[in-house]
Amino acid sequence: MWCPSVSLTVWANAWLAGAAAPDDVLDALSLWAPKHSVTAYDSVAAGRTGLPWPDLLDSGAVSLLQTLRTAAGPQRTSPPIQLALPVPGDVRGLPAGTQFQRDAVTAGEALIVAGGDADAIGLVPDFEYDELDVDDEFGHEPVGLSWTVYSLPTVAPAAYIDLGEAEYELRSAVRAAAEALGALRTGAADVDVEDPRGLVEEILEAGRAHRIPEHAPDRALRVLENAAHVDAIIAVSAELIPSGLHSSTQVQLASDALRPLDAVVRAARIAAVTAILHSAWRG
Numbered sequence: 001m002w003c004p005s006v007s008l009t010v011w012a013n014a015w016l017a018g019a020a021a022p023d024d025v026l027d028a029l030s031l032w033a034p035k036h037s038v039t040a041y042d043s044v045a046a047g048r049t050g051l052p053w054p055d056l057l058d059s060g061a062v063s064l065l066q067t068l069r070t071a072a073g074p075q076r077t078s079p080p081i082q083l084a085l086p087v088p089g090d091v092r093g094l095p096a097g098t099q100f101q102r103d104a105v106t107a108g109e110a111l112i113v114a115g116g117d118a119d120a121i122g123l124v125p126d127f128e129y130d131e132l133d134v135d136d137e138f139g140h141e142p143v144g145l146s147w148t149v150y151s152l153p154t155v156a157p158a159a160y161i162d163l164g165e166a167e168y169e170l171r172s173a174v175r176a177a178a179e180a181l182g183a184l185r186t187g188a189a190d191v192d193v194e195d196p197r198g199l200v201e202e203i204l205e206a207g208r209a210h211r212i213p214e215h216a217p218d219r220a221l222r223v224l225e226n227a228a229h230v231d232a233i234i235a236v237s238a239e240l241i242p243s244g245l246h247s248s249t250q251v252q253l254a255s256d257a258l259r260p261l262d263a264v265v266r267a268a269r270i271a272a273v274t275a276i277l278h279s280a281w282r283g
Contacts, residue, residue, distance in 0.1 A: 002207060002228065002269070004032045004125045004145055005109040009083045010276050012068050014213040016076055017280035024213075026061055031210055033127065033145040036061040041099065044151035048119050051149060064147055073115025079277035080115040082158050085266045092159045100124065100150035112155060120152040158274070163219060166271035170226050173264040196236050203232040215279045220272040227268045234261055 011028040014020035029036050038059050040046035046053030049067040059067075072080035084093050086105045093112065094101040100122040104110035107124050114120035128144035207228055212221065 002231065003085075003109045004029070005083060005085075005111050005123075006269075006273060007032065007210060008064075008068075008123075008125075008147075009081050009111050010213055010216075010273060012065070013079050013081045013277045014215065014280045015065070016069065016072055016080060019215050019280045020213055022062075022065055025065060028211065029061060029064075029145070033142045035128075035144040036064055036147065037144060038064040038067055038123075038147045038149060041148050041150045044119075045121055045149045048121055048151060049149055067121075067149060068113055071113040071115060071121045076115060078281055079274075080113055081277065082112040082114070082155075083270060083273050083277075084110045084112060085270060086110065087262070087266070090263070090266075093156050094122075095152050095154055095156070098150070098152070100152060103148070103150075112152065114152075114155045120155040122150045122152050123147050124150070159270075161267050161271040161274070163223065163271045163275050166268040167219065167223050167226070169264050170223060170230065170268045173230050173261045174226055199236045199239075200229070200232045203235060204228060213276065213280065216276040217279050220275040220279075223268050223272040227265045227272070230261055231265050234265070 007028045008025070011020055011025040015022055015025050038051065038061075040049065040051040040053055043053050045051065049070050051059060051063070051067060068081070082093065084104055085108065086092075086094055086101070087108065088105060091101055091105060094104055094110070100110070103124045104122065107126065110122055110124045112120060112122050124147070126146050126148065127142040128146055129140055130143050212224070
Protein backbone atom coordinates (compact mmCIF):
# COMPACT_ATOMS: atom_id res chain seq x y z
CA MET A 1 0.00 0.00 0.00
CA TRP A 2 1.60 3.23 -1.11
CA CYS A 3 0.02 5.94 1.10
CA PRO A 4 -1.98 6.24 4.35
CA SER A 5 -5.14 7.45 2.59
CA VAL A 6 -5.37 4.20 0.65
CA SER A 7 -4.94 2.11 3.79
CA LEU A 8 -7.64 4.05 5.61
CA THR A 9 -9.95 4.06 2.58
CA VAL A 10 -9.95 0.32 1.87
CA TRP A 11 -9.94 -0.85 5.49
CA ALA A 12 -12.47 1.66 6.83
CA ASN A 13 -14.73 0.83 3.90
CA ALA A 14 -14.40 -2.88 4.67
CA TRP A 15 -15.23 -2.20 8.32
CA LEU A 16 -18.31 -0.12 7.44
CA ALA A 17 -19.45 -2.92 5.10
CA GLY A 18 -19.06 -5.52 7.86
CA ALA A 19 -16.15 -7.22 6.10
CA ALA A 20 -13.49 -6.21 8.66
CA ALA A 21 -13.17 -5.39 12.34
CA PRO A 22 -12.18 -2.03 13.83
CA ASP A 23 -8.87 -3.58 14.92
CA ASP A 24 -8.12 -4.40 11.28
CA VAL A 25 -8.34 -0.69 10.44
CA LEU A 26 -6.18 0.28 13.39
CA ASP A 27 -3.59 -2.38 12.56
CA ALA A 28 -3.37 -1.11 8.97
CA LEU A 29 -2.85 2.45 10.17
CA SER A 30 -0.22 1.44 12.72
CA LEU A 31 2.13 0.40 9.91
CA TRP A 32 2.37 4.05 8.87
CA ALA A 33 2.94 5.56 12.31
CA PRO A 34 2.61 4.46 15.94
CA LYS A 35 0.17 7.25 16.82
CA HIS A 36 -2.79 8.73 14.95
CA SER A 37 -4.85 11.80 15.73
CA VAL A 38 -7.81 13.58 14.14
CA THR A 39 -8.73 17.26 14.32
CA ALA A 40 -11.54 19.33 12.79
CA TYR A 41 -10.36 22.11 10.48
CA ASP A 42 -13.53 24.16 10.94
CA SER A 43 -16.63 24.34 13.10
CA VAL A 44 -18.87 22.87 10.40
CA ALA A 45 -16.64 19.79 10.13
CA ALA A 46 -16.77 19.46 13.91
CA GLY A 47 -20.56 19.64 13.83
CA ARG A 48 -20.78 16.96 11.15
CA THR A 49 -18.48 14.55 12.98
CA GLY A 50 -18.73 15.28 16.70
CA LEU A 51 -15.08 16.29 16.96
CA PRO A 52 -14.14 18.87 19.63
CA TRP A 53 -14.66 22.55 18.84
CA PRO A 54 -13.60 25.30 19.35
CA ASP A 55 -10.83 23.74 21.40
CA LEU A 56 -8.61 22.05 18.82
CA LEU A 57 -7.85 18.97 20.86
CA ASP A 58 -6.31 16.05 19.02
CA SER A 59 -8.40 12.90 19.29
CA GLY A 60 -6.92 9.44 18.83
CA ALA A 61 -7.32 6.66 16.30
CA VAL A 62 -10.57 5.40 17.81
CA SER A 63 -12.06 8.89 17.34
CA LEU A 64 -10.91 8.70 13.72
CA LEU A 65 -13.06 5.60 13.24
CA GLN A 66 -16.00 7.27 14.96
CA THR A 67 -15.57 10.28 12.67
CA LEU A 68 -15.75 8.10 9.58
CA ARG A 69 -18.77 6.16 10.83
CA THR A 70 -20.67 9.37 11.65
CA ALA A 71 -19.87 10.95 8.28
CA ALA A 72 -20.81 7.76 6.41
CA GLY A 73 -24.35 7.93 7.80
CA PRO A 74 -26.62 5.11 9.05
CA GLN A 75 -27.96 3.88 5.69
CA ARG A 76 -25.06 2.33 3.79
CA THR A 77 -25.36 0.00 0.82
CA SER A 78 -22.42 1.21 -1.26
CA PRO A 79 -18.94 2.62 -0.56
CA PRO A 80 -19.26 5.91 1.35
CA ILE A 81 -15.53 6.66 0.97
CA GLN A 82 -13.81 7.98 -2.12
CA LEU A 83 -10.03 8.12 -2.65
CA ALA A 84 -8.31 11.15 -4.20
CA LEU A 85 -4.73 11.26 -5.49
CA PRO A 86 -4.47 14.87 -6.67
CA VAL A 87 -1.48 16.53 -8.30
CA PRO A 88 -1.11 20.06 -9.68
CA GLY A 89 -3.18 20.19 -12.85
CA ASP A 90 -5.32 17.17 -11.92
CA VAL A 91 -7.63 17.76 -8.97
CA ARG A 92 -10.58 15.67 -10.14
CA GLY A 93 -13.14 14.93 -7.46
CA LEU A 94 -12.07 17.80 -5.18
CA PRO A 95 -14.24 20.89 -4.57
CA ALA A 96 -12.56 23.83 -6.31
CA GLY A 97 -11.16 26.77 -4.39
CA THR A 98 -11.29 25.09 -0.97
CA GLN A 99 -8.59 24.72 1.65
CA PHE A 100 -9.24 21.00 1.47
CA GLN A 101 -8.28 20.99 -2.22
CA ARG A 102 -5.10 22.97 -1.58
CA ASP A 103 -3.99 20.78 1.33
CA ALA A 104 -4.87 17.59 -0.55
CA VAL A 105 -2.71 18.64 -3.50
CA THR A 106 0.16 19.42 -1.15
CA ALA A 107 -0.15 15.98 0.47
CA GLY A 108 -0.82 14.23 -2.85
CA GLU A 109 -3.59 12.22 -1.21
CA ALA A 110 -6.93 12.56 0.55
CA LEU A 111 -10.24 10.82 1.07
CA ILE A 112 -13.82 12.02 0.91
CA VAL A 113 -16.63 10.57 3.02
CA ALA A 114 -20.21 11.15 1.95
CA GLY A 115 -23.00 8.88 3.10
CA GLY A 116 -26.44 9.24 1.57
CA ASP A 117 -28.01 12.55 2.54
CA ALA A 118 -25.28 13.30 5.09
CA ASP A 119 -23.03 16.28 4.46
CA ALA A 120 -19.60 15.31 3.16
CA ILE A 121 -16.23 15.68 4.80
CA GLY A 122 -12.70 15.37 3.50
CA LEU A 123 -9.62 14.08 5.32
CA VAL A 124 -5.97 14.87 4.62
CA PRO A 125 -3.10 13.13 6.46
CA ASP A 126 0.14 14.74 7.60
CA PHE A 127 3.13 12.93 9.09
CA GLU A 128 4.59 14.21 12.35
CA TYR A 129 8.29 13.94 13.20
CA ASP A 130 10.48 14.61 16.19
CA GLU A 131 13.03 17.35 15.72
CA LEU A 132 16.07 15.96 13.98
CA ASP A 133 19.34 15.73 15.83
CA VAL A 134 21.85 17.75 13.82
CA ASP A 135 24.18 14.74 13.85
CA ASP A 136 21.53 12.34 12.59
CA GLU A 137 22.47 11.62 8.99
CA PHE A 138 20.27 8.56 8.54
CA GLY A 139 16.87 10.22 8.46
CA HIS A 140 14.04 9.59 10.89
CA GLU A 141 10.77 7.76 11.22
CA PRO A 142 7.42 9.47 11.77
CA VAL A 143 6.18 9.53 15.35
CA GLY A 144 2.60 10.19 14.39
CA LEU A 145 0.10 10.81 11.64
CA SER A 146 -2.46 13.59 12.02
CA TRP A 147 -5.71 13.62 10.03
CA THR A 148 -7.42 16.95 9.44
CA VAL A 149 -11.17 16.89 8.73
CA TYR A 150 -12.72 19.51 6.45
CA SER A 151 -16.36 20.27 5.74
CA LEU A 152 -17.09 20.09 2.01
CA PRO A 153 -19.68 22.26 0.26
CA THR A 154 -20.24 19.77 -2.56
CA VAL A 155 -18.91 16.43 -3.70
CA ALA A 156 -18.18 15.84 -7.36
CA PRO A 157 -19.10 12.39 -8.67
CA ALA A 158 -16.11 10.06 -8.63
CA ALA A 159 -14.49 9.82 -12.05
CA TYR A 160 -15.16 6.38 -13.49
CA ILE A 161 -12.02 4.57 -14.62
CA ASP A 162 -12.54 1.14 -16.16
CA LEU A 163 -10.32 -1.42 -14.46
CA GLY A 164 -9.75 -3.38 -17.68
CA GLU A 165 -8.72 -0.27 -19.58
CA ALA A 166 -6.47 0.81 -16.71
CA GLU A 167 -4.80 -2.60 -16.73
CA TYR A 168 -4.20 -2.39 -20.48
CA GLU A 169 -2.63 1.05 -20.16
CA LEU A 170 -0.54 -0.19 -17.27
CA ARG A 171 0.89 -3.06 -19.32
CA SER A 172 2.20 -0.55 -21.82
CA ALA A 173 3.58 1.53 -18.98
CA VAL A 174 5.41 -1.49 -17.54
CA ARG A 175 7.18 -2.02 -20.86
CA ALA A 176 8.07 1.67 -21.20
CA ALA A 177 9.36 1.85 -17.63
CA ALA A 178 11.41 -1.33 -18.05
CA GLU A 179 12.99 0.06 -21.21
CA ALA A 180 13.84 3.31 -19.45
CA LEU A 181 15.38 1.43 -16.54
CA GLY A 182 17.36 -0.74 -18.92
CA ALA A 183 18.75 2.35 -20.64
CA LEU A 184 19.74 3.77 -17.28
CA ARG A 185 21.41 0.54 -16.28
CA THR A 186 23.52 0.68 -19.43
CA GLY A 187 24.23 4.38 -19.15
CA ALA A 188 25.15 4.14 -15.49
CA ALA A 189 27.69 1.39 -15.99
CA ASP A 190 30.56 3.71 -15.14
CA VAL A 191 28.75 5.41 -12.26
CA ASP A 192 29.07 4.22 -8.68
CA VAL A 193 25.46 3.23 -8.09
CA GLU A 194 23.76 0.05 -7.03
CA ASP A 195 21.93 -2.16 -9.50
CA PRO A 196 18.76 -0.20 -10.39
CA ARG A 197 16.67 -3.36 -10.42
CA GLY A 198 17.82 -4.15 -6.91
CA LEU A 199 16.75 -0.68 -5.79
CA VAL A 200 13.34 -1.23 -7.36
CA GLU A 201 12.96 -4.49 -5.45
CA GLU A 202 13.85 -2.77 -2.19
CA ILE A 203 11.04 -0.28 -2.68
CA LEU A 204 8.57 -3.04 -3.54
CA GLU A 205 9.59 -5.10 -0.52
CA ALA A 206 9.01 -2.15 1.81
CA GLY A 207 5.40 -1.95 0.65
CA ARG A 208 4.59 -5.62 1.09
CA ALA A 209 4.05 -5.26 4.83
CA HIS A 210 0.77 -3.48 4.13
CA ARG A 211 -2.16 -5.89 3.79
CA ILE A 212 -5.22 -5.55 1.58
CA PRO A 213 -8.68 -6.84 2.60
CA GLU A 214 -9.38 -10.44 1.60
CA HIS A 215 -12.44 -9.50 -0.44
CA ALA A 216 -10.28 -7.59 -2.95
CA PRO A 217 -10.74 -8.96 -6.51
CA ASP A 218 -7.73 -10.73 -8.02
CA ARG A 219 -7.68 -8.37 -10.97
CA ALA A 220 -7.53 -5.33 -8.72
CA LEU A 221 -4.65 -6.88 -6.78
CA ARG A 222 -2.81 -7.56 -10.02
CA VAL A 223 -3.27 -3.97 -11.15
CA LEU A 224 -2.04 -2.66 -7.79
CA GLU A 225 1.04 -4.88 -7.99
CA ASN A 226 1.88 -3.73 -11.51
CA ALA A 227 1.27 -0.10 -10.57
CA ALA A 228 3.63 -0.45 -7.62
CA HIS A 229 6.27 -1.91 -9.94
CA VAL A 230 6.01 0.98 -12.40
CA ASP A 231 5.98 3.52 -9.56
CA ALA A 232 9.13 2.01 -8.06
CA ILE A 233 10.86 2.18 -11.43
CA ILE A 234 9.86 5.83 -11.79
CA ALA A 235 11.23 6.61 -8.32
CA VAL A 236 14.56 4.87 -8.94
CA SER A 237 14.93 6.31 -12.42
CA ALA A 238 14.27 9.84 -11.17
CA GLU A 239 17.22 9.43 -8.81
CA LEU A 240 19.57 7.89 -11.36
CA ILE A 241 18.79 9.95 -14.47
CA PRO A 242 21.08 12.89 -13.57
CA SER A 243 24.07 10.67 -12.76
CA GLY A 244 23.43 7.79 -15.13
CA LEU A 245 23.22 9.71 -18.38
CA HIS A 246 25.94 11.86 -19.85
CA SER A 247 24.18 14.55 -21.85
CA SER A 248 21.30 16.94 -21.29
CA THR A 249 19.61 15.45 -24.36
CA GLN A 250 19.72 11.95 -22.86
CA VAL A 251 18.39 13.25 -19.56
CA GLN A 252 15.53 15.04 -21.31
CA LEU A 253 14.60 12.00 -23.39
CA ALA A 254 14.60 9.74 -20.34
CA SER A 255 12.54 12.22 -18.31
CA ASP A 256 10.04 12.63 -21.15
CA ALA A 257 9.62 8.85 -21.37
CA LEU A 258 8.84 8.54 -17.66
CA ARG A 259 6.66 11.62 -17.13
CA PRO A 260 3.41 10.25 -18.67
CA LEU A 261 3.69 7.10 -16.57
CA ASP A 262 2.75 8.97 -13.38
CA ALA A 263 -0.76 9.63 -14.68
CA VAL A 264 -1.13 6.01 -15.81
CA VAL A 265 -0.12 4.75 -12.37
CA ARG A 266 -2.53 7.09 -10.54
CA ALA A 267 -5.44 6.14 -12.81
CA ALA A 268 -4.71 2.43 -12.39
CA ARG A 269 -4.54 2.74 -8.62
CA ILE A 270 -7.80 4.65 -8.38
CA ALA A 271 -9.51 2.09 -10.62
CA ALA A 272 -8.18 -0.80 -8.54
CA VAL A 273 -9.09 0.81 -5.21
CA THR A 274 -12.59 1.59 -6.50
CA ALA A 275 -13.03 -2.07 -7.44
CA ILE A 276 -11.88 -3.13 -3.96
CA LEU A 277 -14.29 -0.69 -2.30
CA HIS A 278 -17.29 -2.01 -4.23
CA SER A 279 -16.31 -5.65 -3.67
CA ALA A 280 -16.83 -5.20 0.09
CA TRP A 281 -20.52 -4.42 -0.44
CA ARG A 282 -21.43 -7.32 -2.71
CA GLY A 283 -23.35 -10.27 -1.39
